[in-house]
Amino acid sequence: MLAIYKRELKSYFTSMIGPIFIAVAVAFTGVYFMVYNLSVGYQYFSYALGSTLFIYILLVPILTMRSLSEERRSKTDQLLLTSPVTVGQMVMGKYLAMLTVLAIACVIFCICPVIVTLGGAGHLASDYAAIFMFFVCVSVFIAVGMLISSLTESPVIAAVGTLGVLLLIYFASGLASYIPTTAMGSFVGCLVLLVLLCLILYFFTKNWLVAGGISAIGAAVCVILYLVSPSVFENLLPGVLENLSLTENLDTIMYTFVFDFSGLFYYLSAIFVLIFLTVQVVQKRRWS
Amino acid sequence: MIEVKNLVKRYGSHLAVDHLNFRVEDGQIYGFLGPNGAGKSTTMNIMTGYIGATEGEVLIDGHDILSEPEEAKKCIGYLPEIPPLYTDMKVEEYLRFVAELKKIEKEKREACIQHAIEMTGLASVSGRLIRNLSKGFRQRVGLAQAVMGMPKIIILDEPTVGLDPKQIIEIRDLIRGLAKEHTVILSSHILSEVSEVCDHIMIISHGKLVASDTPENLTKMMDTSHRMELLIKGDGQQIRRVTDSMEEIVSVEMKNGEEEGTMAVTLNLQEHADIRERLFYAFAEARCPILMMTSSRVSLEDVFMELTADDKKARMEMEAAADQEEGTEKIAVPQAENGSGEEAPEENADDTIKGEQ
Numbered sequence: 001m002l003a004i005y006k007r008e009l010k011s012y013f014t015s016m017i018g019p020i021f022i023a024v025a026v027a028f029t030g031v032y033f034m035v036y037n038l039s040v041g042y043q044y045f046s047y048a049l050g051s052t053l054f055i056y057i058l059l060v061p062i063l064t065m066r067s068l069s070e071e072r073r074s075k076t077d078q079l080l081l082t083s084p085v086t087v088g089q090m091v092m093g094k095y096l097a098m099l100t101v102l103a104i105a106c107v108i109f110c111i112c113p114v115i116v117t118l119g120g121a122g123h124l125a126s127d128y129a130a131i132f133m134f135f136v137c138v139s140v141f142i143a144v145g146m147l148i149s150s151l152t153e154s155p156v157i158a159a160v161g162t163l164g165v166l167l168l169i170y171f172a173s174g175l176a177s178y179i180p181t182t183a184m185g186s187f188v189g190c191l192v193l194l195v196l197l198c199l200i201l202y203f204f205t206k207n208w209l210v211a212g213g214i215s216a217i218g219a220a221v222c223v224i225l226y227l228v229s230p231s232v233f234e235n236l237l238p239g240v241l242e243n244l245s246l247t248e249n250l251d252t253i254m255y256t257f258v259f260d261f262s263g264l265f266y267y268l269s270a271i272f273v274l275i276f277l278t279v280q281v282v283q284k285r286r287w288s
Numbered sequence: 289m290i291e292v293k294n295l296v297k298r299y300g301s302h303l304a305v306d307h308l309n310f311r312v313e314d315g316q317i318y319g320f321l322g323p324n325g326a327g328k329s330t331t332m333n334i335m336t337g338y339i340g341a342t343e344g345e346v347l348i349d350g351h352d353i354l355s356e357p358e359e360a361k362k363c364i365g366y367l368p369e370i371p372p373l374y375t376d377m378k379v380e381e382y383l384r385f386v387a388e389l390k391k392i393e394k395e396k397r398e399a400c401i402q403h404a405i406e407m408t409g410l411a412s413v414s415g416r417l418i419r420n421l422s423k424g425f426r427q428r429v430g431l432a433q434a435v436m437g438m439p440k441i442i443i444l445d446e447p448t449v450g451l452d453p454k455q456i457i458e459i460r461d462l463i464r465g466l467a468k469e470h471t472v473i474l475s476s477h478i479l480s481e482v483s484e485v486c487d488h489i490m491i492i493s494h495g496k497l498v499a500s501d502t503p504e505n506l507t508k509m510m511d512t513s514h515r516m517e518l519l520i521k522g523d524g525q526q527i528r529r530v531t532d533s534m535e536e537i538v539s540v541e542m543k544n545g546e547e548e549g550t551m552a553v554t555l556n557l558q559e560h561a562d563i564r565e566r567l568f569y570a571f572a573e574a575r576c577p578i579l580m581m582t583s584s585r586v587s588l589e590d591v592f593m594e595l596t597a598d599d600k601k602a603r604m605e606m607e608a609a610a611d612q613e614e615g616t617e618k619i620a621v622p623q624a625e626n627g628s629g630e631e632a633p634e635e636n637a638d639d640t641i642k643g644e645q
Contacts, residue, residue, distance in 0.1 A: 003388035007374070014376055079372035079433065082336040083389045084358040287340040 008067075009100055009174060015138050018212045021063050025105040029054045033112050036184045041227045045195030046130035050254030053247065056138050057166040063101060063144025065159035067094050072153045081283045091146070091275060098142050108136045126257045133253045137252045140246055141166055143274035146224070150281045174246035183233035186227045190237070197276050204284070265283070289314055290441060290471075295344035297330050297495075304330045306495035308344070310626055314440075317467045319486030320475035321592065327371055328475040329497035332445050335473075336366040341527060349440060364393070365439040369446055371430025375419035379410055379429055381417060383436065392437045404432040407462065424455045431459070434465065442466060444474040460485050474637065491595050499593045514557040516583045518567070520551050522576030531555065532568045536563050550579060 012018030032048040042048070068091075071077040080090050097229055113127035144178060149158040179185065198215035202208060225232055249263035289583045297305040302531050314316050333339045335346050337360065346353045351360040374382055382405060386399045405411055408428040413421060416617040418429060427450065434442055447463065448456045463485055466472050473531045481487055483503045491499040491506075499506060520527055524542055531540045531553075541554040556624045557563065564581065571578050 006388075007385045011374070011639075074372075074375070075370045076370045076372040076374055077367065078333075078338050078366070078370075079386070080389070082361060082364065082366045083386075084361040085389065086357070086393055090436050157376055286338065286455055 001089035002092045004080065004090055005087070007098075008097030012063075012097065012101050017063060017066075018104075021059055021101055022105045023054065023109070024059060025052075025085050026108050029105075029112070033115075034065050037112070037116050038119075038227045040148055043116060044123055044130075044257065045109075045116055045127040046225075046254045046257070047202065049109065049130060049134055050250065053137070056141055057163065057170055060138065060141040060145050060166060061159040061162035063098055064142055064162060065155040066149070067146050067217070068150040068154050068278070069158045070153050073155075081286070083272075087279050091150075091278050091282065095143065095275060096144055098146070102135060102138055102142065106131055108133075123257070126253075128169065129259045130147055130253045130257075133264065133267075134251055134260070136264060137231050137246055137250045140267050140270045140274070142171075143271045143278075144169070147274050147278045147281070150278045154185050169246050173248045176241035176245070179238045179241065181238055182234075183226070183230040186233040186236040187222065189221060190222050190233070194222070201266065204229075229279055252286075289345040290473075291350060292331075292335065292432065293347070295331065295334060295346065297327075297334060297339075298342040304495055305334070305341070308492075308495070308497055310490060310497060310500060312441075312473060314471050315467065315469075316471060316487040317463065317485055318471070318473045319482035319489045320473065320492060321477070321479065321482050321489055322475075322492035323477060326492045328477075329445055330495075331492070332366070332443055332475060333368070336364055338362055338366075338368075338442055345386065358423050363440045365434035365436065365442045367430045367442075367447060368435040369449075371426055371433070373418045373426060373429055373433075376417070376418055378415055379421070380405070382429065383432055386433045386436050387448045390437045390439075399451060399560055400437050400492055403438075404436050405434060407465075410434040415593045423450045424452065425585060427455075427459070429520070431462070435470075439540045441473070441592060446476055447474055448476070448478070456481070491592065493595065514583065516554065516555040516564075516567075516581065518553045518578055519545055519550055519580035520553055520571060520576050522574070523549075524551060524573075526574050526576050527551055527553060527571075530567075530576070531557070532572050533570065534563060534566065547579075578619040 023064070027050060028054050032051050033045065036042045036048040036051070037045060075254060081087070109131050110128065113122055113124050116122040116127075145162040147154070147159045148165065150162070152158050178187065179189065194215045197218070198211045201211035201214060205211060246267070248259065249266055252258050252260045252263060292308055292310050295305050296303070308331060320331070322328050330339070334341045335348075337355070337357055340354070348360040349363045353360045354554070370411070374385075377385065380401065383401045384397070389403055393402050405414055408431050410425070410428055410432055412481070413425055418426065421429065427447065431444070431447065434444060444463070448459050451459060460481070460636040463472055463474065474482075487502065488504060489501060490497055490501055527542065528540070531537050536558050538556045538558060540556075542551050544550070545552045564583070566582070568578060
């Protein structure tokens with residue numbers, strides 16, 4: 001794992017992707033820091049940092065696009081998969097290398113709260129907690145990008161796919177307010193989701209019986225629940241979406257200065273699930 | 289030692305590897321021979337643990353490649369069809385990465401890298417980016433990667449493809465050198481290469497093992513008649529008189545040679561008859577100088593064509609051979625016959641499958 005980690009990290013810095021990622025991230029954060037903290041005079045660096053999150057929707061796909069797709073295209077995965085390392089170690093090595101690139105940028109951000117403090121009243125604890133949460137949140141983005149990269153052989157498709165998914169995540173909480181909050185609306189939404197689930201299951205298992213069966217059972221449960229107590233469905237989908245939204249969780253620390261452990265736990269479990277899925281995608285390809 | 293038991297790989301409805309069974313003993317060079325799309329690369333990919341088999345098992349030195357992958361993979365060095373090179377790395381840097389990846393102990397690592405560089409003749413390019421290397425050198429870097437850490441078993445998939453004749457000879461010598469300490473398995477669709485380098489040949493066709501034997505035995509197996517070709521200065525009648533006097537000669541074919549006044553003569557002889565000396569004196573007496581004399585046997589090429597061209601015919605050959613061999617060498621008789629019509633578009637099917645992967 002260490003060998004893969006070191007190689008990946010080195011390759012990020014020889015291919016210029018790493019320096020460009022760090023440079024753009026630091027430059028934009030610097031601009032926001034200058035405007036929000038130095039010019040307008042906010043005491044919290046987290047305001048500036050929170051506003052730069054959208055930059056990472058563009059930056060993360062560039063960082064992650066080659067991670068697994070390039071290995072497949074150049075057939076170097078044959079070396080990795082035939083050497084005495086597990087797929088899990090291989091994926092973790094790559095993931096940690098990408099996190100290291102992000103971490104370098106975050107370490108540079110750590111200077112900003114100090115500058116604020118030098119100029120007057122700073123809030124170091126709150127700001128450093130915000131930087132940490134920000135790091136974990138973007139780590140989730142990177143895990144999303146890595147999963148999509150493992151699905152394709154083309155870095156360009158991986159980048160565009162990641163961009164699309166990240167945009168969806170970014171706007172999810174905003175879009176949630178447009179979803180009808182009535183019981184009927186959520187009920188129909190659940191059924192649509194079940195159809196989607198059925199298609200996804202079929203795509204991965206190529207087995208209509210399993211995909212259809214699971215979805216049919218889900219649909220039956222929904223119908224029974226709806227008939228027995230329709231109130232369960234009231235505000236169900238918008239509520240779930242808001243809770244799942246990655247950015248909402250970040251906002252609690254960024255703008256209300258409350259360190260939310262449930263948010264951190266949510267991020268970490270999302271990372272775990274995404275890495276697990278990535279490993280499964282790589283494994284599955286060896287068996288089909 | 290490698291044991292492959294009842295290996296099957298299915299891509300959808302296409303059977304890439306069809307119940308393959310064989311054993312590879314230590315310290316020999318094994319050659320996998322087969323036409324394009326015969327399942328050589330697939331078999332090698334399964335043996336090295338790159339892809340999983342649909343059925344069957346592979347034991348590397350007693351370790352199952354699936355249940356104990358790390359132990360098994362430590363024993364193997366693998367050079368795939370396309371060398372797995374990171375083109376943005378320098379040669380030495382890449383080999384250092386490989387050494388670390390293969391979990392070679394830190395103290396031994398540097399020595400291993402130097403040994404691999406020396407063996408494959410990479411010293412002159414060790415500081416260059418792999419991207420800028422020629423095909424031949426890239427192949428050598430791939431080879432250096434495979435021999436890194438001196439694994440017990442080295443598996444090479446078409447190691448000489450794309451190399452110039454000089455490089456091919458160098459790589460062959462290298463492979464022969466490796467066999468002193470390692471078991472080497474290489475695949476090829478080039479016969480001369482396999483027959484020159486390998487101690488043992490396994491011929492694969494349509495995913496089945498159709499023959500497994502030493503090159504000598506394979507040629508002997510097909511060799512039912514002995515033929516001699518001569519180029520003689522003299523006319524047909526004189527020659528006929530000499531050949532008629534020898535009872536070992538079954539039949540004679542004659543045609544005019546390229547040079548004026550010469551005849552190209554093909555003699556079909558009785559089995560195991562050696563009449564070269566007598567031919568020499570007989571023609572000398574008749575004052576017909578022999579300009580050229582070769583005894584021709586069935587070439588490995590013919591064996592290969594015979595075995596891979598027609599499944600049914602090949603099977604009959606194999607059955608006959610199996611009777612002769614009395615079981616000292618293991619020969620797989622192809623099992624259930626698949627409709628040959630179904631297997632005809634082999635290469636196309638293979639391509640589409642690769643696309644889907």
